[in-house]
Amino acid sequence: MTEAQKLAGKVAIITGAASGIGRATAILFLQHGARAFLVDLPDQSLVSQFHDYDHARTLELDITDADAPRRIVDGAMEVFGGIDILMNNAGIAVGADLEATTDEIWDRVMAVNVTSMFRISREVVPHMRQRGRGRIINVGSIMSDVGGPGLCAYGTSKHAVAGLSKAMAVDLGQYQITVNTLQPGAIVTGLSAPFFKDPEFRAYWEDKAPVGRLGQPEDVAKAALFLASADADFVSGLGFNVDGGAIINF
Ligand code: NAD
Numbered sequence: 001m002t003e004a005q006k007l008a009g010k011v012a013i014i015t016g017a018a019s020g021i022g023r024a025t026a027i028l029f030l031q032h033g034a035r036a037f038l039v040d041l042p043d044q045s046l047v048s049q050f051h052d053y054d055h056a057r058t059l060e061l062d063i064t065d066a067d068a069p070r071r072i073v074d075g076a077m078e079v080f081g082g083i084d085i086l087m088n089n090a091g092i093a094v095g096a097d098l099e100a101t102t103d104e105i106w107d108r109v110m111a112v113n114v115t116s117m118f119r120i121s122r123e124v125v126p127h128m129r130q131r132g133r134g135r136i137i138n139v140g141s142i143m144s145d146v147g148g149p150g151l152c153a154y155g156t157s158k159h160a161v162a163g164l165s166k167a168m169a170v171d172l173g174q175y176q177i178t179v180n181t182l183q184p185g186a187i188v189t190g191l192s193a194p195f196f197k198d199p200e201f202r203a204y205w206e207d208k209a210p211v212g213r214l215g216q217p218e219d220v221a222k223a224a225l226f227l228a229s230a231d232a233d234f235v236s237g238l239g240f241n242v243d244g245g246a247i248i249n250f
Helices: 020-031 046-050 068-080 103-131 152-175 199-208 217-228
Strands: 011-015 035-040 056-060 085-088 134-139 177-184 239-242
Touching: 011 020, 011 068, 011 103, 020 035, 020 085, 020 217, 035 046, 035 068, 046 056, 056 068, 068 103, 085 103, 085 217, 103 134, 103 152, 103 177, 134 152, 134 217, 152 177, 177 217, 217 239
Parallel strands: 011 035, 011 085, 035 056, 085 134, 134 177, 177 239
Antiparallel strands: none
């Protein structure tokens, strides 16, 4: 293991790996010696994007499918024989305030952003317990701590992610499984692209971050690498903002 390889031989499951933060994290983890089991929806070119990586395997499915947790975990176990890291990253955002939030929007956002995270984690944990250690990184948002305009279901879901992570961190620490919430700020990805089309919205977030720019998926991937690596052995239950300082700038 070279000094540069922080995840040599570790097996990582990453959901939502075909785009944005999940994709950047998958590439960084692979560069650091991990074997990666990557999950995304069927229409996202996941397979072709990771075809050339020897240590990547892909599974195309909707994480809200009833049998998705079992297929993901069985798939990773079959190919790699163990699981060290789970990054619950897949997520969706729908711009709608309370009155515009239909039951369908609410149910879908909760199903993707929260319920799947709970169900996949529950399926993974017995395998981490068997290994005597594990790392779970749940992707929340700066909206895990604060409210934002027109993000009723999304903001609620991201607060739930923080609560779920804390509950898991308390219960799973005894098995040397750490659980943290990675909380990105304004990051340029497929998910945020429709919002950043509004020049005022874009300028607001550029100005709000004291570092004076929007984030890139690679900024968040580096924080995920820290949480997944031995450098974070004693870090659990943390809500880790990666936002250029935006959220503390009033
Ligand atoms: P993205 O749209 O670029 O990537 C999300 C990926 O998740 C996509 O590839 C999508 O196909 C996949 N996905 C969505 N629903 C799925 C499902 N049901 N089954 C399987 N895969 C599914 O967005 P991103 O910005 O990289 O988002 C990653 C995470 O970061 C999300 O949880 C998001 O809420 C969070 N986040 C993003 C920002 C931002 O500014 N981009 C800010 C805070 C939090």
